[in-house]
Amino acid sequence: MIVGAESSVSRTEACLDRIARLDPDLRAFITVTGETALDAARAADAATREGRNTGLLHGVPIAVKDCIDVAGVRCTHGSAFFAGNISAVDAPAVARLRAAGAVLIGKANMHEFAYGGTTQNAVFGGCRNPWDMTRIPGGSSGGSAVAIAAGLAEGALGSDTASSIRMPAALTGTTGLRPTGGSVSADGVLPVSPPHDTVGPMARSVGEVAHIQAAILDETPAAARGVTPAGLLSRLDDGVSGLRLAVPDDFFFSEADPGVAEAVLAAARVLEERGARLVTRAIAGAAEVQANMMPVLFADAASFHRERLATEPETFSAGVRNRLRPGLDMTAIDYAERLRWLEAWRTRCDAFFDDEADAMITPTVPITAPVIQDDANLTFVSSRLSRFCWAWAAARAPALSVPCGFAEGLPIGMQIGSGRWQDARVLAIGHAYQQATDWHRITPDLA
Template identity: 40%
Template sequence: MHATRQALDRIERLNPSINAMICTTRDEALDSAQGLDRAAAAGEWRGLLHGMTVSVKDNVDVAGVPTTAASGMLRNNVASTNAFVVDRLVRNGAVIVGKANLHEWVFGPTSQSLHFGPVRNPWNTAHIAGGSSGGSGASVAAGMCVASIGSDTAGSIRLPASFNGVAGLRPTVGRISSSGALPVSPPFDTLGPLARRVSDVARVFAAIAGHDPQDPISVDQPVPNFLSTLNESVAGMRIGLQRRWFFDDLDPDVAAAMEAAIAVFVSLGVEFVDVDLGDVENAQQMLTFSMIPADAMRLHAERIAEREADYGADVLMRMRLGEKVSGVQYAQSMRWMEGWRHRLRGVFQRVDAILSPTTPSTAPAAQGLDFAQAIRRIPRFSCAWPIAGIPSLAVPCGLSREGLPMSLELAGAWFKEPDLLRLGHAYQGVTEHHLRMAPVLHA
C-alpha cells in the first residue's frame, strides 16, 4: 500500500509540470494494493509483480477507463475489457496507477500532444520526453511508477527510454500480444516494458510474454524461464560492432559514453566483433517513410476523410506521406526487408548481440523543434531492428554535460530477449547510471 500511495502522490505532485499521465486510476489502485497487502499477510504471493506500480500507455485498453491514444476524438472511448497484457499484469500482482500520455495516435517521436498537452522531460522540462511512449518513459523517470507498458513500431519504447534515462525493451514481434492495443502498423507494432532497472524490465517481460490465440501476429513459442539465469556471467558472450554509420555524426558526449560502455563490457569479459551490416542506413527510409505511413494511412483514411480537422498537423503530415507510397515502393521496401533479415541471420550466427547508440543525441529542446527534422534524426538508429522484427533493449549509459540522459542499445536475434536482458543487467550491475534521479524528484 505504501508504494502505491507514494506513486499516486508523486503523480498528483509532479504531473502538472511533467504531464506524463493522461489519467490516474487512484481508487482502483488503492483497492488493488490493499487486496495485495491482505494476501501477503496471509502468506499468499500473487505473482512476479506483486505490488509493483505500473502505468499503461494510453493506446492500451484498461477496462472501465478511456483509451484515447492522445486524440481528442477518443476522449470518451471507454474500454470494456482489459488488453491481453493488462490481464497478465493484474494476474501477476501489478498495481495499475493510470494511463500514460503519448504522441497523438501513437505516431511520432516527440509526444507533444495537441489534445492532451506535451509530455515534458523530468530531467529538464524544457526538453522533450521522446515518443511515442513519452509518458511511459517520463512516468518511470519521475517515480510515478516502477514500470510502464509502452508500444514500439519504429522506436517508440526505446527513444523515450533513452531521453528519460530508463531501460526499455522492444521484444520480438509476436512475443507479446497486441490484443487490446490501438495499432499503427500491425506487422511492426509490439508492446513492451520500461523501468529504471533492467531486472524490473525482465520481470515485467516474463509476466506479459506468451501466446495469444486471439492475436494473428502472436507467435506460439514457449517463453523460457530466463529469470533464473539473469545473474549469470556474460563473460565469453560476443557483441557485434559496426562503427560506420552507427557512430557517425553523434553528439560528442554520446560518442564518449559509447566508448565508456564498450570498455565496461570488455571488463565483464565480453568479446567485441566487427560486423558489416551492409546498407543498414536504408532501414529508416524503407520503414518510416514507406511501409509504416502506408499502413497508418490505411487505418485512418476513412476517419481523416470525415474529421481531418481533428488531427494534429504533425500526425496528419506523416499519415499523408502514406498516400504517396505506391505499390511498387511498398514492394521495394518489402524486398529490402527480406534481404536485411537474411543478412542478420548470418550476423547472429557469429554474435549474441549488436551494440549501437539508442539515439544520436540527448533529448532536444521542445521550443523551436523542427518536427520534419526530428522524425529523421531522433529515430535514425532505432528503425534497423523493428524492420527485422528482432528484439532490442535500451539501457541508460550516462548523463551529458547538460545533465541529460544518454543510452546504449543492444539488439539480438529473434526471441533472444534473455541474452539482451542478461547483458543489460550485467552492465547495470557495475554502473550507476540507472540509479541517478531526475532533478524533478529533488524539487
C-alpha cells in the same frame, strides 16, 4: 519484479502523491486511476498478510500507455477522436499484468496516435522531460518513460513500432525493451504498422524490465521458440563472458554526437572488462533501413486513418496529419518493393547473429533530448531521434536501451540488439552492465 519490503499501499500512495505534486508540470498521465489502484494495493497487502503472493508483479504500481486497453478506463490513443472512449475489456498484455498482481495506476501520455517521437500532445498537453522541463522526453511512449524517471510509477507498458519504447527510455535515463515481434500480444492496442507493432516493458532497471516482460509474455508463440517466463528470469545472471559483442564502425557511431558516441564506447568497454569480446562488425545496409521501412509504416498508418483523414482532417494535430498524408500516395508496387527489401534485411540479420556476433552495441539515440518546439519540425526531429532504432524494428528482433551516462546533464542510452527470440540474451547483457554501473540509479532532481 524486485518487490520492495514496503506495503503495496504505501508504494502506491507514494506514487499517487508524486503524481499530484509533479504531474501538473510533467504531464506524464492522461488518466490517473487512483481509487482502483489503492483498492488493488489493499488486496495485494491482504494477500501478503495471508501468506499469498499474487504473482511476479505482486503489488507493483504500473502505468499503461494510453493506446492499450484497460477495461473500464478511458483509452484516448492521445487523440481528440477517442477522448471519451472507454475500453470494454483488457488487452491481453494488461490482463497478464493483473494476473501477475500488478497495481494499474493510470494511463500514460503519448504522442497522438503513437505517431511521432516527441510526445508533445496537442490534446492532452505536451509531456516534459524531468531532467530538463524545456526538453522533450521522446516518444511515442513519452509518458511511460517520464512516469518511471520521475518516480510516478515503478514500471510501465509502452509500445514500439520503430523506436517508441527505446528512444524515450534513452532520453529520460530509464530502461526499456522492445521484445521480439510476436512475443507479446498486440491485441487491444492501437495499430500503427501491425507487422512491426510491439508492446514492451519499461522500468528503472533491467531486472524490473525482465519481470514485467516475463509477466506479459505470450507463452504460445514464445514457448515454440523455447522462450519462457522462467527462462527469461533464470538467465538474467548469465553474464557476458565469452559473448561476441559487435561494435559497428558505421553510421551508428559516425552520426552520433561525440559525447553520445564516447559514452556508449565506454559502456562497451565495461562489458569487455566483464568478459565479453568486442568485435568490429556491421550489418550491411543498416543505414538504409529507415528509408525502406518508413514508407511502409506511413502507408500502414494512413490506411488505418484513411476515413478520418477524408472526413475530419482538422481533428488531427497538424504535425500528425502532415505525417499521415504521404502514406496515402504510396503505390502498391512501391509497397511491395519495400517489403521485399525488409524481408532481405531480416534474413541478413538472422545470419549475422548466427555467424558474426551474439549481440550488437550502439547508441540508442544519436543526440540527447532536444528542446520543445512546435510541430513544424516534427518529421525531422522524430526521424533523427529514431535513426538508430529502426534496424531492430525492421528485423522484428529484441533491442534493449539502458542508461550509460550523461552529456551536459542529459541522459544517454546504450542499445543492445540481438537476433530474433534472443530476448534473454539482451536482458542478461544489460543486467551485467547495470551490475557494474550506477547510471540507472541516478534520478532527476525534482524538488
